[in-house]
Amino acid sequence: MRKTMAVVIRTVDFKDNDRMLTFLTKDYGLMSAKVRGAKKQTSKLFSASSLFCCAEYTFYEKNGFFGVRAGDIKYTFGHVLDDYDGYAAACFIADAVEKVAQEDYHAPKLFALVINALWALDKGAAMPKATACYFVQRLLMLEGVYPELEHCLVCGSGENLAKMSVEHGGVVCSSCEGGKRIEKSVIEALVDMRDVLPSDIGKVAISQSTQIKLLRLLVDYLEYVLGKPLKTSKYILATK
Numbered sequence: 001m002r003k004t005m006a007v008v009i010r011t012v013d014f015k016d017n018d019r020m021l022t023f024l025t026k027d028y029g030l031m032s033a034k035v036r037g038a039k040k041q042t043s044k045l046f047s048a049s050s051l052f053c054c055a056e057y058t059f060y061e062k063n064g065f066f067g068v069r070a071g072d073i074k075y076t077f078g079h080v081l082d083d084y085d086g087y088a089a090a091c092f093i094a095d096a097v098e099k100v101a102q103e104d105y106h107a108p109k110l111f112a113l114v115i116n117a118l119w120a121l122d123k124g125a126a127m128p129k130a131t132a133c134y135f136v137q138r139l140l141m142l143e144g145v146y147p148e149l150e151h152c153l154v155c156g157s158g159e160n161l162a163k164m165s166v167e168h169g170g171v172v173c174s175s176c177e178g179g180k181r182i183e184k185s186v187i188e189a190l191v192d193m194r195d196v197l198p199s200d201i202g203k204v205a206i207s208q209s210t211q212i213k214l215l216r217l218l219v220d221y222l223e224y225v226l227g228k229p230l231k232t233s234k235y236i237l238a239t240k
Contacts, residue, residue: 009094029105089128125202
């Protein structure tokens with residue numbers, strides 16, 4: 001038996017009324033569990049089996065597989081589902097988390113980051129793309145692969161840092177080979193976010209023109225680190 005705070009990051013329907021859920025848990029990392037009868041509106045786990053629901057779940061184990069016995073709902077982040085941009089950002093966050101998180105791994109900081117990002121999207125505390133930018137840079141920080149922003153990774157210079165290289169892992173000056181040219185405002189926005197705590201995502205203020213440029217950069221960086229593409233990145237990077 002396991003009891004822990006968790007958030008649903010993926011749902012898959014099977015049979016007539018059952019559902020397989022993927023959770024990010026506070027105490028056990030990534031977990032998958034079956035919920036029997038989850039799609040029945042009369043089920044006590046109907047709401048607790050919805051995407052992005054955050055609850056204190058009780059899991060049981062049988063024949064090497066987990067099931068959900070109970071879910072004490074704390075927050076459903078329901079408004080995220082009603083906004084296309086917010087939903088795209090939330091799905092991108094869930095996609096990234098599923099690629100990064102590990103099973104049976106205590107990751108309270110990652111759990112807190114996800115919950116605070118979903119809260120910002122649900123409450124409209126920060127724009128969806130700005131929230132996604134913050135999430136990715138903080139995820140890179142937690143994983144220990146945050147880009148170098150102060151000095152050129154080729155020559156060590158702190159001047160004319162006009163390019164970013166995912167291969168080198170940070171900025172490159174205009175005199176050195178490698179990297180793609182980026183605007184100064186993109187680097188400044190990335191630097192400004194470093195000291196913002198997850199609970200203060202609402203303080204992230206990035207102009208709309210900079211948001212998409214920074215997000216493209218961060219998504220490229222994250223996908224390079226992961227060694228695989230994120231299926232949801234095309235939706236979060238879409239512009240209207």
